[in-house]
Amino acid sequence: MTTVHIPFMQTGTLAVGGRLLDLEERSVQSQADRPSSLTKGHRACQGCAEALAARWVMDTAVEESGGKLIVANATGCLEVFSTLYPESAWKPPWIHSLFANAAAVATGIASALRAQGRDDVRVLAQGGDGGTVDIGLAAVSGMFERNDDVLYVCYDNQGYMNTGVQRSSATPPTARTATTPAVGKAPGAPYGQGKSMPKIAMAHEIPYVATATVADLRDLESKVRTAMSMHGARYLHVLVPCPVGWGTSAAQSIALSRAAVESGIFPVLEARDGEIVATHPIRERVDVEEYLRPQARFAHLFKPGGEEGLERWRALAEANIRRFRLTEATP
Amino acid sequence: MSSHDAPPTHGLSTSPATSLAYHTGTWRTERPVYVELTPPCQLACPSGEDIRGWLGAAQEGAPGTEKAWRRIVNTNPFPAVMGRICYHPCQEGCNRGELDEEVGINAVERFLGDAALAAGWALPAPSAATGRRVLVVGSGPAGLSAAYHLRRMGHEVTVREAAAEPGGMMRYGIPAYRLPRDVLAAEIQRIVDIGVVIECSTRVTDLAQAQRDFDAVVLTVGAGIGHHVDIPAGAAAKIVDAIDVLRETAEGHPPMLGRKVAVYGGGNTAMDAARTAKRIGASDAVVVYRRTREQMPAHPTELEDAIGEGVRVQWLSTIAQVEGERLTIERMELDEDGRPHGTGEFEELDADAVVLAVGQDADLSLLEGATDISVNDGVVAVDEGTMMTGRPGVFAAGDVSPGSRTATYAIGRGHRAARAVDRFLAGLPMPAEPPAREATYARLNTWYYSDAPKQHRATLEAARRVTGFEEVMQGLDAEHAVFEARRCMSCGSCFECDNCFGMCPDDAIRKLGPGLKFEIDYDYCKGCGICANECPAGSIDMIPEIK
Numbered sequence: 001m002t003t004v005h006i007p008f009m010q011t012g013t014l015a016v017g018g019r020l021l022d023l024e025e026r027s028v029q030s031q032a033d034r035p036s037s038l039t040k041g042h043r044a045c046q047g048c049a050e051a052l053a054a055r056w057v058m059d060t061a062v063e064e065s066g067g068k069l070i071v072a073n074a075t076g077c078l079e080v081f082s083t084l085y086p087e088s089a090w091k092p093p094w095i096h097s098l099f100a101n102a103a104a105v106a107t108g109i110a111s112a113l114r115a116q117g118r119d120d121v122r123v124l125a126q127g128g129d130g131g132t133v134d135i136g137l138a139a140v141s142g143m144f145e146r147n148d149d150v151l152y153v154c155y156d157n158q159g160y161m162n163t164g165v166q167r168s169s170a171t172p173p174t175a176r177t178a179t180t181p182a183v184g185k186a187p188g189a190p191y192g193q194g195k196s197m198p199k200i201a202m203a204h205e206i207p208y209v210a211t212a213t214v215a216d217l218r219d220l221e222s223k224v225r226t227a228m229s230m231h232g233a234r235y236l237h238v239l240v241p242c243p244v245g246w247g248t249s250a251a252q253s254i255a256l257s258r259a260a261v262e263s264g265i266f267p268v269l270e271a272r273d274g275e276i277v278a279t280h281p282i283r284e285r286v287d288v289e290e291y292l293r294p295q296a297r298f299a300h301l302f303k304p305g306g307e308e309g310l311e312r313w314r315a316l317a318e319a320n321i322r323r324f325r326l327t328e329a330t331p
Numbered sequence: 332m333s334s335h336d337a338p339p340t341h342g343l344s345t346s347p348a349t350s351l352a353y354h355t356g357t358w359r360t361e362r363p364v365y366v367e368l369t370p371p372c373q374l375a376c377p378s379g380e381d382i383r384g385w386l387g388a389a390q391e392g393a394p395g396t397e398k399a400w401r402r403i404v405n406t407n408p409f410p411a412v413m414g415r416i417c418y419h420p421c422q423e424g425c426n427r428g429e430l431d432e433e434v435g436i437n438a439v440e441r442f443l444g445d446a447a448l449a450a451g452w453a454l455p456a457p458s459a460a461t462g463r464r465v466l467v468v469g470s471g472p473a474g475l476s477a478a479y480h481l482r483r484m485g486h487e488v489t490v491r492e493a494a495a496e497p498g499g500m501m502r503y504g505i506p507a508y509r510l511p512r513d514v515l516a517a518e519i520q521r522i523v524d525i526g527v528v529i530e531c532s533t534r535v536t537d538l539a540q541a542q543r544d545f546d547a548v549v550l551t552v553g554a555g556i557g558h559h560v561d562i563p564a565g566a567a568a569k570i571v572d573a574i575d576v577l578r579e580t581a582e583g584h585p586p587m588l589g590r591k592v593a594v595y596g597g598g599n600t601a602m603d604a605a606r607t608a609k610r611i612g613a614s615d616a617v618v619v620y621r622r623t624r625e626q627m628p629a630h631p632t633e634l635e636d637a638i639g640e641g642v643r644v645q646w647l648s649t650i651a652q653v654e655g656e657r658l659t660i661e662r663m664e665l666d667e668d669g670r671p672h673g674t675g676e677f678e679e680l681d682a683d684a685v686v687l688a689v690g691q692d693a694d695l696s697l698l699e700g701a702t703d704i705s706v707n708d709g710v711v712a713v714d715e716g717t718m719m720t721g722r723p724g725v726f727a728a729g730d731v732s733p734g735s736r737t738a739t740y741a742i743g744r745g746h747r748a749a750r751a752v753d754r755f756l757a758g759l760p761m762p763a764e765p766p767a768r769e770a771t772y773a774r775l776n777t778w779y780y781s782d783a784p785k786q787h788r789a790t791l792e793a794a795r796r797v798t799g800f801e802e803v804m805q806g807l808d809a810e811h812a813v814f815e816a817r818r819c820m821s822c823g824s825c826f827e828c829d830n831c832f833g834m835c836p837d838d839a840i841r842k843l844g845p846g847l848k849f850e851i852d853y854d855y856c857k858g859c860g861i862c863a864n865e866c867p868a869g870s871i872d873m874i875p876e877i878k
Contacts, residue, residue: 016833041350251860
């Protein structure tokens with residue numbers, strides 16, 4: 001894993017920064033003069049992890065590209081809350097076209113730059129799980145398959161949140177959404193549906209695929225740096241808790257991400273050319289309940305009749321831990 | 332010209348603008364505010380040291396060492412002494428104890444104290460001279476603490492000491508294997524160097540005269556007289572006071588106690604006496620204590636060290652009679668309230684000498700005839716706030732006054748007495764103290780602290796210990812001291828980890844630079860509370876927004 005080694009400094013690598021660190025050891029987000037690519041005044045809900053992740057990702061990408069970065073954005077929360085006409089909260093050059101075509105627009109930008117003989121400007125595309133896993137999948141898959149020189153970032157909040165919390169193909173089973181109410185014999189989103197976008201990306205055998213969360217800034221920044229050091233199609237999938245859609249307190253977004261990782265529910269990994277090369281080991285294992293209970297969308301799992309659902313979550317976490325060797329340190 | 336070529340009209344002609352125009356701060360129902368809470372270590376420290384503050388400076392390594400030491404001597408002029416002998420109640424308070432193991436505060440204090448002695452750093456110079464004169468009677472930790480702080484405030488301070496050398500119990504009570512005398516002498520010399528006059532072999536016998544010669548008097552005469560209990564004893568019985576054994580040993584002429592020594596009592600003095608007895612020739616030292624280990628007032632580390640050196644303890648036992656070299660011991664049992672009662676069962680124990688360590692009394696001879704100064708339970712009564720006795724201008728601190736009989740408590744009370752004298756001389760009341768808000772463990776987000784085992788100090792092997800008065804506990808080296816300091820979680824105070832700044836989804840926190848911490852931009856802060864939730868130190872409160 002491409003994490004930074006830091007000698008014992010009271011907080012190690014888990015905090016954003018620290019006054020004891022040498023300048024070159026500091027994260028981008030700890031710099032007083034960081035780019036803040038997504039600036040103040042955006043209309044994301046309180047505690048929005050997507051807004052946070054987008055700034056983290058883009059600030060690192062801006063630094064790595066020496067400020068020469070073009071961003072294409074799919075329709076979704078991120079686009080809606082950042083660009084209320086005529087205002088924009090984006091500092092880098094940023095374009096939005098349609099829901100489905102962010103990857104295609106980015107491909108076009110990359111091709112145009114190549115046609116102009118410019119290799120100094122880098123291209124990043126981003127969208128939510130709706131624009132990536134559902135509506136934009138064809139364009140994303142095409143971009144992967146052609147190995148276009150684009151870093152595509154999916155901020156996965158597991159549903160269509162700004163339109164009223166409808167289910168997407170990234171919504172996990174049992175989650176209550178507007179379209180999968182918590183009623184009947186199998187309340188919430190059904191089992192056996194949905195897709196794992198990181199696995200789909202890996203199946204394309206593109207140069208780089210990684211997952212990350214807002215619970216580990218250093219890990220996320222190092223993955224963006226790694227991706228930006230490479231060319232061709234690269235994919236980063238970031239879990240971003242949504243207080244409104246998940247029914248959680250705004251203050252918990254980072255704590256929930258942490259619980260997702262530490263319970264084994266969300267494996268944090270890195271793959272090259274379709275092969276997993278590193279997984280992030282669990283530091284302090286917690287039960288899935290720590291992740292699920294604070295979320296109103298899973299409230300029915302903690303009422304009579306919810307036991308089976310809860311056990312299936314435990315089984316999922318166990319399977320992840322086994323498959324991705326989450327309790328073993330990466331050699 | 333077709334309509335296609337017409338220039339855009341109405342809203343579509345609006346030029347691009349920035350979201351900065353929109354103040355999301357209006358959404359807020361709660362606002363984050365940075366707070367500075369008092370950490371439990373400081374609340375538990377009888378000297379009132381700003382422990383978190385000096386550990387924070389020590390975390391910087393070599394560049395922070397002097398700064399850290401200066402923050403200690405702001406309250407306590409004896410870091411090298413206290414880094415050795417303090418029972419460190421701060422560490423019992425330390426929140427890190429709930430996470431893995433408490434921070435070795437005492438070890439870091441000693442490291443800083445020794446570093447200062449090695450470097451020859453001077454104590455802070457006194458303020459401008461006030462022309463007021465203060466007499467401190469007694470040069471133990473309370474007296475020297477009071478003298479140091481009074482001198483810093485610009486007063487002329489004279490300390491009069493009945494004994495031949497200054498230090499009080501630090502010199503005559505605490506054995507050299509716990510506190511090497513060169514360390515004590517060096518830290519006292521530093522106080523003399525800023526202008527405190529210490530007159531040894533000078534017993535103060537006339538309080539009224541002292542008050543005529545000085546503007547204020549601080550009594551810190553300690554409790555140096557061994558307390559006595561009535562034990563039926565024959566003429567040949569050798570019974571001595573522990574405090575005398577320790578004093579005579581410290582003076583360089585240890586008493587002859589014989590091969591088998593019984594120490595009666597269960598406090599730290601009993602442990603010191605038993606360990607000293609082993610060092611001055613006893614092959615067998617037995618502590619006779621009437622209660623159980625759980626009830627023993629001696630600090631657990633003292634007991635462990637004593638046992639490690641071969642001292643035996645006879646629990647639930649009292650000495651009923653001493654006849655020559657034979658003791659009669661009565662077995663005790665505890666009642667429901669935990670009080671010991673005799674069982675009527677007796678056994679015998681051989682001992683060449685019995686050392687009494689059943690408490691110490693204050694020498695109050697100076698107060699004879701002073702009817703306006705009341706004495707309760709053998710100690711001088713003082714006003715809790717002003718430390719003043721019943722007579723205006725006469726203050727008391729340390730073992731001669733009420734409270735815990737430890738050096739750290741004495742230093743804290745001496746400091747308080749100095750502040751009180753200063754206010755008295757200025758004709759001002761003591762200022763009100765704002766109530767402290769504790770930085771509790773529950774406020775912390777301990778996820779962010781690195782896993783880090785405590786750095787333990789090496790101790791001398793037991794076999795080598797009992798052969799002399801070489802110091803038992805060794806110090807930490809610089810590397811380990813810095814590591815240990817960095818285990819501090821800075822409870823209740825921002826240590827600039829950048830979490831709030833980096834984790835704000837709304838980019839609404841400004842980083843002001845090294846040492847200047849952060850500022851919240853309330854024009855944009857939506858009040859989500861992530862900063863407060865992810866603050867490792869619990870240094871951010873969310874408070875309701877007042878509309």
